Amino acid sequence: MPRNSDLFSAEHEQQRLKALDAYQILDTPEEPAFDEIVEMASLICDAPIAVINFVDRDRQWFKSVKGLCVRETPLDISICAHAILQPDLFIVPDTTQDPRFANNPLVTGEPHLRFYAGALLKSNDGYPLGTLCVLDYQPRELTERQCFALQALANQVMAHMELIRTHREQAGLIRELEETRLELSKLATTDQLTGLLNRRAFEHRLDQELALIQRDNHPASFIMIDLDHFKTINDTLGHQAGDKVLARFANLCREVFRQADVIGRWGGEEFVVMLPSSSVEEARHAAERLHKRLATTPMLEDTSSPLYITVSLGICLLAGSSTFNDCLYKADNLLYQAKEQGRDRTVYEQPGTFSSTSS
Numbered sequence: 341m342p343r344n345s346d347l348f349s350a351e352h353e354q355q356r357l358k359a360l361d362a363y364q365i366l367d368t369p370e371e372p373a374f375d376e377i378v379e380m381a382s383l384i385c386d387a388p389i390a391v392i393n394f395v396d397r398d399r400q401w402f403k404s405v406k407g408l409c410v411r412e413t414p415l416d417i418s419i420c421a422h423a424i425l426q427p428d429l430f431i432v433p434d435t436t437q438d439p440r441f442a443n444n445p446l447v448t449g450e451p452h453l454r455f456y457a458g459a460l461l462k463s464n465d466g467y468p469l470g471t472l473c474v475l476d477y478q479p480r481e482l483t484e485r486q487c488f489a490l491q492a493l494a495n496q497v498m499a500h501m502e503l504i505r506t507h508r509e510q511a512g513l514i515r516e517l518e519e520t521r522l523e524l525s526k527l528a529t530t531d532q533l534t535g536l537l538n539r540r541a542f543e544h545r546l547d548q549e550l551a552l553i554q555r556d557n558h559p560a561s562f563i564m565i566d567l568d569h570f571k572t573i574n575d576t577l578g579h580q581a582g583d584k585v586l587a588r589f590a591n592l593c594r595e596v597f598r599q600a601d602v603i604g605r606w607g608g609e610e611f612v613v614m615l616p617s618s619s620v621e622e623a624r625h626a627a628e629r630l631h632k633r634l635a636t637t638p639m640l641e642d643t644s645s646p647l648y649i650t651v652s653l654g655i656c657l658l659a660g661s662s663t664f665n666d667c668l669y670k671a672d673n674l675l676y677q678a679k680e681q682g683r684d685r686t687v688y689e690q691p692g693t694f695s696s697t698s699s
């Protein structure tokens with residue numbers, strides 16, 4: 341809460357302007373709620389001019405105004421700038437008789453203001469932000485009841501501004517919560533090292549695809565991929581290098597497979613891909629692309645010699661009659677065969693038999 345002795349200090353002025361900025365009221369459009377208060381002030385005080393006005397850095401700005409056709413005036417001719425330095429209602433019965441205002445251009449020229457009464461608009465931490473004021477073209481006074489009403493209306497202006505501020509802050513909090521929720525849901529579905537879907541999210545996506553397949557009967561293909569001799573990479577180059585390889589491999593998969601294909605990290609050095617509306621033959625083509633790319637793309641380049649890897653794959657059909665576990669079992673079996681047959685190859689399901697292609 342500012343002390344009276346602080347009222348003229350530069351530091352107090354800085355704090356006051358900060359308090360004003362916090363309401364984000366300056367240069368906002370006219371609003372009926374404020375216009376009605378101004379209308380009531382004019383009516384109750386029987387004054388032709390009424391203004392809700394805020395004292396800014398080098399201007400006074402009118403949120404709502406009746407009886408004048410401007411929305412701001414320079415600070416050096418502002419009567420309100422004097423009003424906000426007073427602790428209470430500021431009344432100038434006759435401006436021509438007050439040495440502070442007798443030469444003010446608003447008094448000596450248009451609109452020839454003669455009477456001023458301003459009630460403080462105070463922030464909730466006590467800073468005077470502006471006034472609700474009434475003005476007249478002739479010298480006069482306000483009754484005690486009018487003074488009371490003017491201050492009560494000024495308090496209503498501030499109560500309304502507090503409400504707007506609280507709404508804005510709440511909206512900001514809701515936005516932040518939503519962002520956090522999205523972030524958390526991304527974390528819950530993403531494998532941190534590779535940025536691919538994690539096992540749980542992949543399973544969920546595959547269940548959805550199975551439900552679709554059961555409806556429209558367009559089978560998908562499922563690929564299980566395992567990096568060959570990955571343990572050797574960890575053992576010879578370290579776990580960190582192993583991590584780099586996994587991340588690089590995930591990026592390569594993103595490039596090799598189509599946008600519509602769903603790629604996940606099943607765990608360790610095992611990856612899974614679901615290719616919607618694709619035959620095993622189509623999946624096999626994608627697998628070939630992967631083998632070829634791996635043969636020409638080093639996974640690590642900052643080693644003594646560039647590191648290339650190979651992978652083994654199992655491909656099966658994901659048909660409407662399958663369950664996820666059937667499919668997993670089949671693909672795992674096919675992958676096992678690929679390893680058994682010497683690695684760096686794809687074994688794929690053919691009706692009734694399993695077939696293998698070596699890369």
Ligand SMILES: Nc1nc2c(ncn2[C@@H]2O[C@H](COP(=O)(O)OP(=O)(O)OP(=O)(O)O)[C@@H](O)[C@H]2O)c(=O)[nH]1
Binds near residue numbers: 572582609
């Ligand atoms: N760097 C790293 N290594 C991992 C991660 N997850 C699993 N591994 C390692 O992956 C290796 C897998 O080894 P194995 O299951 O023996 O398989 P492999 O060496 O690839 O041999 P084959 O699959 O038979 O070709 C183990 O050494 C695990 O510690 C990981 O997130 N980062």
